[in-house]
Amino acid sequence: MQKTLTRAGLAALALAGVALILTVPGLAEEAAKPAAAPPTPPPPNFNKGDAAWMMTATVLVLMMTIPGLALFYAGLVRPKNALSVLTHVFYTVCVVVVIWVLYGYSLAFTGGTSVIGGFDKIFLKGVTGESPAATFSVGVPLSEIIYICFQMTFAAITPALIVGAFAERIKFSAVALFVPLWVTFIYFPIAHMVWYWAGPDAITEAAKALAGATAATKAELQAKLDAVNADSGLIFQWGAIDFAGGTVVHINAGIAGLVGAIMIGRRTGYGKELMPPHSLVMTLIGASLLWVGWFGFNAGSALEASGASAGIAMINSFVATAAAALSWMFAEWLIKGKASLLGALSGCIAGLVAVTPAAGFAGPMGALVLGLIAGVVCLVFCTTIKNMLGYDDALDVFGVHCIGGIIGAILTGILVNPALGGSGIMDYAAGKIAEYELGTQLLAQTKAVLLTLVWSGVGSFILYKVVDILVGLRVSVEQEREGLDLTEHGERAYTM
Amino acid sequence: MKIVMAIIKPFKLDEVRDALTAIGVHGMTVTEVKGYGRQKGHTEIYRGAEYAVSFLPKVKIEVAVASDQVDKTVEAITGAAKTGQIGDGKIFILPLETAVRIRTGESDVAAL
Numbered sequence: 255m256q257k258t259l260t261r262a263g264l265a266a267l268a269l270a271g272v273a274l275i276l277t278v279p280g281l282a283e284e285a286a287k288p289a290a291a292p293p294t295p296p297p298p299n300f301n302k303g304d305a306a307w308m309m310t311a312t313v314l315v316l317m318m319t320i321p322g323l324a325l326f327y328a329g330l331v332r333p334k335n336a337l338s339v340l341t342h343v344f345y346t347v348c349v350v351v352v353i354w355v356l357y358g359y360s361l362a363f364t365g366g367t368s369v370i371g372g373f374d375k376i377f378l379k380g381v382t383g384e385s386p387a388a389t390f391s392v393g394v395p396l397s398e399i400i401y402i403c404f405q406m407t408f409a410a411i412t413p414a415l416i417v418g419a420f421a422e423r424i425k426f427s428a429v430a431l432f433v434p435l436w437v438t439f440i441y442f443p444i445a446h447m448v449w450y451w452a453g454p455d456a457i458t459e460a461a462k463a464l465a466g467a468t469a470a471t472k473a474e475l476q477a478k479l480d481a482v483n484a485d486s487g488l489i490f491q492w493g494a495i496d497f498a499g500g501t502v503v504h505i506n507a508g509i510a511g512l513v514g515a516i517m518i519g520r521r522t523g524y525g526k527e528l529m530p531p532h533s534l535v536m537t538l539i540g541a542s543l544l545w546v547g548w549f550g551f552n553a554g555s556a557l558e559a560s561g562a563s564a565g566i567a568m569i570n571s572f573v574a575t576a577a578a579a580l581s582w583m584f585a586e587w588l589i590k591g592k593a594s595l596l597g598a599l600s601g602c603i604a605g606l607v608a609v610t611p612a613a614g615f616a617g618p619m620g621a622l623v624l625g626l627i628a629g630v631v632c633l634v635f636c637t638t639i640k641n642m643l644g645y646d647d648a649l650d651v652f653g654v655h656c657i658g659g660i661i662g663a664i665l666t667g668i669l670v671n672p673a674l675g676g677s678g679i680m681d682y683a684a685g686k687i688a689e690y691e692l693g694t695q696l697l698a699q700t701k702a703v704l705l706t707l708v709w710s711g712v713g714s715f716i717l718y719k720v721v722d723i724l725v726g727l728r729v730s731v732e733q734e735r736e737g738l739d740l741t742e743h744g745e746r747a748y749t750m
Numbered sequence: 751m752k753i754v755m756a757i758i759k760p761f762k763l764d765e766v767r768d769a770l771t772a773i774g775v776h777g778m779t780v781t782e783v784k785g786y787g788r789q790k791g792h793t794e795i796y797r798g799a800e801y802a803v804s805f806l807p808k809v810k811i812e813v814a815v816a817s818d819q820v821d822k823t824v825e826a827i828t829g830a831a832k833t834g835q836i837g838d839g840k841i842f843i844l845p846l847e848t849a850v851r852i853r854t855g856e857s858d859v860a861a862l
Contacts, residue, residue, distance in 0.1 A: 596797055
């Protein structure tokens with residue numbers, strides 16, 4: 255009886271919510287009508303090549319999650335849990351897409367504080383097909399709708415990564431509740447802190463105005479420039495750089511995964527019972543889709559179809575990946591005596607993770623070195639360190655994404671140096687590449703890493719506790735033995 | 751009548767089937783099983799997680815034969831399934847009370 259009432263109550267709430275969503279944008283327009291209509295702005299000069307590339311990149315990133323990540327993870331678990339992992343990932347995409355257009359985009363990418371945005375674009379209020387979003391080039395706008403979609407896929411894949419850490423023992427209701435909470439309180443703030451800024455056009459304009467200032471107007475125009483610079487995320491203001499999401503996606507998800515894995519506890523029989531991957535064929539398919547899709551992730555983060563930025567990100571996403579796959583494979587060959595496919599695939603992902611923050615900033619040779627290091631270090635964390643510390647991070651979310659992300663984030667600070675083939679960092683106010691200072695940049699990168707680790711680590715801990723109190727995190731031992739596919743979803747992945 | 755149950759190495763199945771057909775045995779039931787005797791398993795390593803797999807894949811053949819055919823059957827299976835390496839398998843002889851052919855209702859040796 256209670257369950258029926260709860261379900262009826264939730265259904266009524268959902269209907270009320272839908273009614274609200276449909277009316278609010280309309281209300282906003284109603285309220286605006288009495289005021290004088292603003293002059294029609296000229297149609298934006300969207301470059302069709304950029305638009306075509308960014309739409310493609312967006313779809314590539316979606317493919318990374320479904321089916322890339324889904325298959326990668328599913329192949330690594332036992333047959334009785336394969337479907338549950340697929341469901342976690344698919345559900346995550348769907349729920350994040352909805353949340354993103356409701357309030358996620360607004361919280362991440364509008365002005366507010368330096369920690370979180372505001373509700374200016376709640377329900378995508380005011381956004382039309384003509385709205386421009388800033389890229390990294392002055393006078394080169396991108397359709398905001400496309401930008402929203404692109405960033406949406408990033409918001410979707412990040413929580414999807416986390417579920418690998420506590421696979422094979424988590425309740426679906428826990429995942430269903432945790433993901434919306436996590437993106438709201440962890441992902442949106444960090445995305446805002448690292449990536450939100452006023453854009454190159456605003457900065458350049460304000461700087462130009464200041465340059466032409468008279469003694470009378472100088473203070474005012476300086477204040478204007480300061481305001482534009484302050485209209486950005488905290489980590490962005492620190493000068494930390496993250497091309498495609500080393501901190502926002504990988505360190506973020508990685509530490510959340512580790513905390514979850516430790517809090518939920520090891521799988522029953524871990525260390526004693528056989529729980530090898532049930533299909534490395536499936537994992538290979540997933541890893542390959544991830545690599546191909548990652549070009550959308552990295553090269554798409556250039557926000558333009560240019561060789562300067564997108565092209566560099568593309569080549570780095572080849573080189574670092576291959577180098578890391580090889581270094582993991584060969585290191586394992588040396589240490590364990592056999593070169594494994596899983597090692598190569600894991601190295602490949604580690605390389606992709608590490609090159610993510612560096613993609614548009616490093617040069618190809620820098621990316622090569624980055625990959626070689628990431629492959630070996632992640633191997634050590636996924637084997638020696640993990641076994642030594644005894645936590646059950648089932649699918650190595652921490653060892654690959656957090657560690658790989660940290661390596662990438664720190665080395666980005668080094669490899670961005672033009673002397674090492676890097677692109678250097680653009681100073682839009684000055685209109686040229688900024689002077690590179692190793693110590694300053696490394697400090698900024700380190701601060702970014704630390705804040706992400708703390709925000710996500712502590713924040714995720716709190717959210718796991720909340721979810722545990724509300725619905726419980728873990729299935730019973732009997733349910734775990736039977737398999738989550740049957741107990742949580744009433745389905746089998748395989749009927750043979 | 752007896753049931754001759756043989757656990758053999760999987761790749762020997764075709765040879766054993768041919769050998770049994772040659773001595774006049776025209777039916778059998780085959781199951782894929784796992785097991786071990788003196789043959790040790792192997793170790794699998796996945797990202798630092800080592801698994802000692804002691805159960806090896808084998809094939810179980812069950813044939814129903816008349817009691818006076820048992821020795822010939824065992825000889826045929828042994829000859830075909832043997833490699834000389836550890837893990838060749840074992841044969842068990844079990845008593846069989848009755849057999850019935852479902853299509854015709856024949857029983858005992860006529861059903862074999």
